[in-house]
Amino acid sequence: MTRALCGKRSPCSWLVLGMSLILLTACQANAKEDGTVLTFSGSALGAEGTLLALQLERFMRENPDLHVRVLRTPEGATQRHQLYVQWLNARVGDPDVLQLDVVWTPEFAAAGWILPLDRFKPAVGDFFPATIEANSWAGKLYGLPWFVDVGLLYRRTDLVPREPRNLDDMVALARAAQSRRGGPRYGIVWQGARYEGLVTTFIEYLGAFGGRIIDDQGKVMLDSPEAVRALTFMRKTLYDDRIAPLDVLTWHEEEGRFAFQNGNAAFMRNWPYPYAAMNDTAQSRVAGKFTIGPMPAAPGGKSTAALGGNQLAINAYTEHADAAYRLIAYLTAPEQMLERAAEVGQYPSRRALFDDGRLSAALATPVEQARRAIESATPRPVTPIYTELSEILQIELHRALVRQAEPEAALRSAAMRINALVERTGMRELMSKKAP
Amino acid sequence: MKSESKLGLVLVAPALGVIALIALFPLGWTLWESLHQHDLRMPWLGQSFIGLGNFAEIMGDPRFWGSLGHTAFFTVVSISLELVLGLFLALAMNRAFRGRGAVRAAILVPWAIPTVVAALLWRFMFESEAGIANAVLLDLGILEKAIVWFIHTGTSWVPVILADVWKTTPFVALLLLAGLQNIDKSLYEAASMDGAGAWWQLTHITIPLLKHAILVTLIFRTLDAFRVFDLIYVLTGGGPGTSTEPVALYAFNALLQNLRFGYGSAVSVVIFAITFGLAVLYIKGLGVSLQGDER
Structure with a gap:
């Protein structure tokens, strides 16, 4: 019976031979040096x-x-x-x-x-x-x-003559650029889809308003007034100032780059990577017409870039x-x-x-x-549970930005769920073991 | 006689062994895992037996209940549409007309496209303000201005349901067509003789005799729809927020994104229990209707 299944000339015996050869060569590769x-x-x-x-x-x-x-x-x-x-x-x-x-x-x-x-x-x-x-x-x-x-603020030098002094100034400059004749459709574009990029964008606004996600003792600070102000500001740019298009809530880095590169935005929050390509006249309409700088701050905070x-x-x-x-x-x-x-x-x-x-x-x-x-x-919160923390934050931030929840409620929910995560994972004990 | 049944047992043993190995063993393993705290990323927590702790956490997570609701909504809406449209298509294909073979083959094209590819196609149509969906609706005057489909819960469901209906209606239609072809034509002739109209024939002959085919279709489609993953993963990723997230995506997240093997296994066990329960319900229903027919 076995002979019939795996006879000398059958495909099965070739398979066995082939596999032994692969194994053999793999062993040799390891032993070569x-x-x-x-x-x-x-x-x-x-x-x-x-x-x-x-x-x-x-x-x-x-x-x-x-x-x-x-x-x-x-x-x-x-x-x-x-x-x-x-x-x-x-x-x-x-x-x-x-x-x-x-x-x-x-x-x-x-x-x-x-x-x-x-x-x-x-x-x-x-x-x-x-x-x-x-x-x-x-x-x-x-x-x-x-x-x-590092997170950078890209600025169209031909539309926005100077660096924004603070976040409100950035909104004013963006609106001015939008309302110019032949001005761009969008004032600013950023990463707003529900993914890690949204957290990096948020961290910059949060820092600008003087807030933090977690303090040095590992306490969750998301329900602070600063955090609420930061998220409310982001939402305001979408629905009231209308400098950011609602589309950013589905955008990652590349969609924003396309918009900026095609001349459709006055500002863009992005990483350094697109700089060189956007200065290439063959593929970009804004070559030579933009520069980079740090994200501006709001009163009470400092200019912050995500690392x-x-x-x-x-x-x-x-x-x-x-x-x-x-x-x-x-x-x-x-x-x-x-x-x-x-x-x-x-x-x-x-x-x-x-x-x-x-x-x-x-x-x-x-x-x-x-x-x-x-x-x-x-840096984003330096903690072993960062990935799960970020997932919670992504969801709650997105809920607030698409107006499924008010910023304050969303942040309170995020803080509550992150605290539960800290409990579940024994973070407190782990943090207390942390050297002084 | 006795030795024959023994031989029978011996002959099916390898098949049973394979089933045990590929179906029962993983299932048992998942059950075992689901009773443990096992967090691949947090080895400092250890791997202790926590009984039903994971299940308690599932029951206390509003996101899980939300995902269950989304799955039920998706299942009911998409299957209802698919059944109605599928029946319509099946009735059309059951008529004798030129090129019927070609139509039957062509109708299967959406079904043959891999779900991920189909989902991407639908996403491109709905994604940007300048997408086809917006352009068409603006041209027809249905929309006044372009909308961003994926940032509202209601509008996010539109491409999801449309894509599923587009893709699976052919499958439903073919299953129903097979049922239609089993119906004795003489019944219709007799009904016509007695002066019954087309609607009466549909509701009194076609649909009652199609019950089995419809039940079989329902079983297949419910179990499929309940485990929906790839379509939504590609189209909305479960967003905005988590308002279109189905249970399969929730489980995927726990198990493969967060690498919480214990908790993720528990979620898988819950999904298994639900689909198994649904299957049992349907099969019972099918059995009852079979008996009813024999009488």
């Missing part, structure tokens, strides 16, 4: 991939005892996160070095999935303080900032922690950061580079404006 093989997982597509390959090549030439292999992971943040969590739950030692989104570090640190870096004595003072804050948990540093992303960016961290189950740190130190060195700025336009996380003439030559964006934005950047 004599020195230490480091695995690295991070953005490896397009220009970023080319640059990474180039830098890793150089690293291996300078460190002949190390071989670095790139483990391909999905480029989508959610998918990559999910894969990491599954691997680390299974205590897999690969990849040795992980590229983390800025909001993942505390989660991975609290779970014990990544190593504290303090024993390697990194020069933390060289980096922007906000980026170090975002990578710290329980008084220890768990990731080194690789590059910085994004990516970090490098070491897998806690690695067998090559020292080698892994050598790779991180290399990739976050000034030379590599300058090259990254030139090749893919990502901002360095080292402060001193912003005084370096080579950076202004390398970056498409005006360096001084970029520095001002990064210095006003605040």
Whole structure:
């Protein structure tokens, strides 16, 4: 019976043969290198991939005892996160070095999935303080900032002659631009769909009014008057001032970019990434007619930018922690950061580079404006439960903005649900264990 | 005789084994998980047995009850429309006309398109102010100004229901058509002889004799609609807020976004219990109607 099922010439026997061959080659690939093989997982597509390959090549030439292999992971943040969590739950030692989104570090640190870096004595003072804050948990540093992303206010210089002095001034300038002959349809566009981008937009208004999501003691501050004022202001720009179109409530980064790039908006809240492409006359109608700056503040608050960016961290189950740190130190060195700025336009996380003439030559964006934005950047709440906290916030903010709920009620509900989340996850005990 | 039944058991054993492996084992595992606190992202919480704690949390979450309501609403509205339209299409296709074969094949096209692709098509039509939906409605004078469909609960449901009706009506129509073809033509001839009109024939012959086909269709469609996921995931993502979120999306969120295996499993168990209950109800109904016919 078995012979009939899996005879010598049957497709089934070929399958078995094929599978054993694959297994065999897989084993050989692992055994090939004599020195230490480091695995690295991070953005490896397009220009970023080319640059990474180039830098890793150089690293291996300078460190002949190390071989670095790139483990391909999905480029989508959610998918990559999910894969990491599954691997680390299974205590897999690969990849040795992980590229983390800025909001993942505390989660991975609290779970014990990544190593504290303090024993390697990194020069933390060289980096922007906000980026170090975002990578710290329980008084220890768990990731080194690789590059910085920051929320910027794009402004059409031909329609809006000067930088807004404060948020009300921004509304006035936007309305003036809209009412000009041949002026743009929209005063301002931002990310308002129900996703992470909405939280980053909100954080900037919240900071502008002097509010916070969570204070240093881990207390939820969303039901504060400042938060209500911030959310009410955002809603007012949609329904009363009508500078922002209702469409933004379904928009992500790209929809806003299209609107701005086609000349349909006076202001845009976005990250640095579209700057270079929008200055290309072949694809943009606003080339040479816009600039960037920080989001303005309201009375009682300060100008605030949401902090994004990516970090490098070491897998806690690695067998090559020292080698892994050598790779991180290399990739976050000034030379590599300058090259990254030139090749893919990502901002360095080292402060001193912003005084370096080579950076202004390398970056498409005006360096001084970029520095001002990064210095006003605040991390999103540095807590292991950030992703779930953000989900709650996204829903409640969206409910308020589409007018399913009043800002105050929505924020109270968000605060209540986040407090329940804090209870359920034992955050208080975890926070109290946090070093003084 | 006895050895024959033994042989029978031996012969079905592999099939039963496979069913146990791919159906019962995961189900049992999910049940087991649902009784535990198991949060993949928060290993510091441990993996303790918490009895019905997850179920208590589900019952206390208004978002869950909301999602259940949305699912029921979607199921009832879309299936009602599909049944009426499907019956209409089936009656039309049951008539002899030239090119009937081609029409029957063509009508299946929406059904053959993958749901995600279909959902994307519908999203493009409704998404922007300059989308086709707005343009057509403005041209017809139905709308005075373009609306943003996905920021109001009511208008968000429109593309969702339309897309589902567009996609599944053909399936319903074909099932009903199969039922129609089983009806003895002589009944209609006799009714015509007695002077019955078309409406009387529809309500007194066609629909009563189509009951089985309709019930089968209802079972398939209810169970399908109750588990609706991809269509809404792509079209509205459950928004605005969570006002179009179905239970399947709620479960997906808990299980795969937040990686709460215990809680997510509990939600899956609840969904399973509901769909299972619905299936049992329908099958009972079907059984009763079968007996009724035999008498």
